[in-house]
Amino acid sequence: MSLHRLSCDGLVKDHGGSFQLGPLSLEFADGVTCLVGPNGAGKSTFFRIAAGLEKPTSGSVRLPRGKSDERISPLGYLPQILDMPPGATCEEFLHYVAWVHRIPAGRREKAVADVLSRTGLAERVTSKIRTLSGGMARRLGIAQAMIHDPVMLLLDEPTVGLDPRQRLALRETIAAIAAERIVIVSTHLVEDIRGLADRVVVLDGGTVVFDGDVPALEAKSDPGAPGETDLERALATLMGAPE
Numbered sequence: 001m002s003l004h005r006l007s008c009d010g011l012v013k014d015h016g017g018s019f020q021l022g023p024l025s026l027e028f029a030d031g032v033t034c035l036v037g038p039n040g041a042g043k044s045t046f047f048r049i050a051a052g053l054e055k056p057t058s059g060s061v062r063l064p065r066g067k068s069d070e071r072i073s074p075l076g077y078l079p080q081i082l083d084m085p086p087g088a089t090c091e092e093f094l095h096y097v098a099w100v101h102r103i104p105a106g107r108r109e110k111a112v113a114d115v116l117s118r119t120g121l122a123e124r125v126t127s128k129i130r131t132l133s134g135g136m137a138r139r140l141g142i143a144q145a146m147i148h149d150p151v152m153l154l155l156d157e158p159t160v161g162l163d164p165r166q167r168l169a170l171r172e173t174i175a176a177i178a179a180e181r182i183v184i185v186s187t188h189l190v191e192d193i194r195g196l197a198d199r200v201v202v203l204d205g206g207t208v209v210f211d212g213d214v215p216a217l218e219a220k221s222d223p224g225a226p227g228e229t230d231l232e233r234a235l236a237t238l239m240g241a242p243e
């Protein structure tokens with residue numbers, strides 16, 4: 001049984017132009033949900049609202065209850081673009097983020113060590129951020145998102161720009177941390193969906209056009225749609241040609 005729940009009720013965001021996100025009424029439970037959609041479908045807008053960085057035009061988001069310390073956010077967020085100080089070491093940066101999250105001083109050392117180990121960066125403790133590969137920098141982005149042991153993680157395109165080996169390693173990291181957490185991952189990549197998703201939500205033009213597991217998504221495949229697999233054809237059927 002899932003321990004945590006994120007609920008969105010009648011969520012709408014109107015940026016003032018032709019695009020409108022929602023209304024979305026969705027619940028998210030523990031495990032990995034892949035949020036999929038073409039450019040401009042509203043994925044990042046949804047993340048920013050769920051992360052509390054933007055207010056919805058109407059509707060509401062109810063966050064899962066965090067752990068015992070009420071001052072520590074239940075939410076971790078990896079934005080699509082994350083600026084990190086290039087001259088800081090991984091350890092220095094994570095200590096700073098731990099301080100921002102109000103982790104008590106006596107617990108920061110362990111929190112930093114734990115998160116470096118969980119994201120496969122234990123050997124990079126004293127590496128300067130500017131020397132990290134793209135894959136390692138994305139891992140550090142995930143490490144900063146989970147330094148405070150949140151019950152929910154929002155990862156906006158965590159695998160973008162990585163080579164196939166780095167993507168695989170990062171997917172393994174994400175799958176491992178999702179066992180007892182709500183993890184929502186936005187992606188354009190069919191292989192991410194196949195390798196990660198317990199559930200797939202497909203957004204197009206700000207509305208949900210599919211919500212279910214991978215086999216149910218594959219069943220949406222139109223044999224005449226472009227693509228080499230049922231999953232590719234299903235995504236093409238729902239939202240145009242896949243990547």
Ligand SMILES: Nc1ncnc2c1ncn2[C@@H]1O[C@H](COP(=O)(O)OP(=O)(O)OP(=O)(O)O)[C@@H](O)[C@H]1O
Pocket residue numbers: 015016017019037038039040041042043044045046080
């Ligand atoms: N601050 C803003 N002001 C006005 N319009 C915005 C703003 N942020 C996003 N939009 C518009 O909202 C729509 C959804 O954008 P969003 O970035 O959420 O899509 P996305 O699915 O994350 O796309 P991508 O895959 O390209 O990252 C787009 O039409 C975008 O131009």
